Amino acid sequence: MMVRIFFVLLLLFSFSACAEETLPLGDGKISNAPQIGYLWVCHQQKGGGGAFRDGDWIQGNVWYPGRKIQVQGDVAWPNSKLTVSVENGARVVRANDLPKHNTGVYPVQQNDPAYQYDRNPNTIREQNVLFYLPLNPEEAQYPSCTGGAVGFSLSGAWIFNSVDGEGRDAVAHEIQDKCSGHPEIKGQYHYHGPSPCMKDASGARNMHSDLVGYAFDGFGIYGLKGEGGKKLRNADLDACHGHKHKVVWDGAEKDIYHYHMTPEYPYSVGCFKGNWVNYNAEWGSYNAEWGSQGMQPAGGQQMQTQQMQGQAGNGRMQQRGSQRQQYQQQQNNPLLILQGAAQILGVNAETLRQAVGGPPPDFNQAARVLGIPADTIHAAFRKAGAPN
Secondary structure (H helix, E strand, C coil), rough: HHHHHHHHHHHHHHHHHHHHHHHHCCCEEEEECCCCCCEEECCCCCCCCCCCCCCCCECEEEEHHHHHHCCCCCCCCCCCCEEEEECEEEEEEEEEECCCCCCCCCCCCCHHHHCCCCCCCCCCCCCEEEEECCCCEEEEEEEEEEECCCEECCCEEEEEEEEECCCCCCCHHCCCCCCEEEEEECEEECCCCCCCCCHHHHHHCCCCCCEEECCCCCCCCEECCCCHHHHHCCCCCCCEEEEEEEEEECCCCEEEEEEEECCCCCCCCCCEECCCCCHHHHHCCCCCCCCCCCHHHCCCCCCCCCCCCCHHHHHHHHHHHHCCCCCCCHHHHHHHHHHHHHHHHHCCHHHHHHHHCCCCCCCHHHHHHHCHHHHHHHHHHCCCCCCC
């Protein structure tokens, strides 16, 4: 009898051990081209902070989500604002980056166990979020790289890419709250991966997940489940972390490309699939002049590089230039004009800002710095909405 009890307990222990979820760690999985299971980021700047110590949920090349602790607290944000509207043929997102759900207490308190691993000193602050997306996004011939932020969620917060300021798997290393979110240095509350606080009623019923956000190329980001309620993994998706089939899009079924959240790195968007990417959306606030805080992207410590490479870049710059003319609402601000010109020219927006000076811009000076004819630079600014 005792032998039987021993074997039953052994089987129960073995089943429990096998049932514990393990995930591959995403550290080092940053590529310079589209690749399944990797993040293609335009520019990764190291030294941005994050967790200073690993918890026991990280073991070698894998990590155990069930063992990871959370930032404590239950802070409500009753002034949360988010609207998504259609205006003059564009999808317009307005928000203040205060989430619709409760969050942990930030800065992380000394009596919080999370403080032993990640002493996030930042405070969640209201932001000015306004950006425009193509209403009917189309797939590009070539994908493009991402920046620090990849989209915005319908729960009212930014969706950042999958890495922290040190280029590590942010979901595994950094300590987030119960909704898998935390603030960066400017106070922008964001997720690096799926959040249990993103509403997904269909996915909860083992159907295809609901729309949970928009990527900056205009395509939708859906929850963890695909057709038939299957919980998706990297093997089910392409290199940009998406696929194409019929989903509910703007209230009707449409056969359209879309991204998915997954429990596996890179978690949301691995690269941009669309033929027009609103990199301007990375800047959560802007100034009347293009020199000050407006050049700090929503990715916190990362500065977005606009430059595409090779054939992909050459083909897409011209497309972006023509499509920008459809978004006249964005052309009232000098910063947005600067960023649009950078996209057309295929150069980094900050590099272009330093080269042209101003405003007003000095095209001759920029030509000497960039090695691009002054007339070409001037034409790019006109296409981006400059008055002359």
